[in-house]
Amino acid sequence: MDNTILDYDAAARSALTSTYGEFGIPATDEYIDLYKTINRKYWEEFESGEIDIQTLKQKRFETFVASTGLEVNPDDLNNFYLDKLSEQAQIMSGARDFLDWARSRFRLAVVTNGFPEVQRPRILKAGLLGYFEELIISEEIGSSKPRAEFFQFLYNRIHPVAKNALMIIGDNLYSDIKGGLDFGIQTCWYNPAMQGNHSDVEPHIEISSFSQLISRWPVTGYPK
DSSP states (O other), rough: OOOOTTOOHHHHHHHHHHHHHHTTOOOOOOHHHHHHHHHHHHHHHHTTTTOOOOOOOHHHHHHHHHHHHHOOOOOHHHHHHHHHTTOOOBBBBTHHHHHHTTTSSSOOOEEESOOHHHHHHHHHHOOOOOGSEEEHHHHTTTTOOOHHHHHHHHHHHSOOOOOOOOOEEEIIIIIIHHHHHHHHOOOOEOOOOOOOOOOOOOOSSEEHHHHHHHOOOOOOOSOO
């Protein structure tokens, strides 16, 4: 969902700017980048199973406040930020055109490790919920990408369908692509920034725009 269908980076920056303004924190690039770095660290720890989702929620603003010396309640920051983030519904470039193309050809589901109180309002506000049969949110099912249990839950919900007829499209090489590879389904790395892949995770397909996937369909080796 994030940075594939909906623009999480833009949403987070907008919500963070509003949060900083509410609590009298300068909305400088330095403070925004600091939070992003801290947030990314805790998300990586969550996705690797080192911490749970509640620890992620609690620690990221605690660490931000501790790092800056600001006199503000981190819980208040977190609650206000999540509320503002839930109002953001920026759609990634080409995503709606892709969904219009795909909805008559495939069964679609959207999967996310994000928070339910944030993700459900965002996709509803974007007007995209009707494209999908399922909205699978890790916190609601008790398992997260890239764990096999997460993908098994999705598979059970959309059954019957052959595994080799499934494809996950996502921007995260670890949670999306490695998770899909480990579960034995097709994978498509959505990489609009054309970042280098310096990992040992090798997606079946790499695209920098949705139009590339449309123009290349049917993909060799993937069921028509």
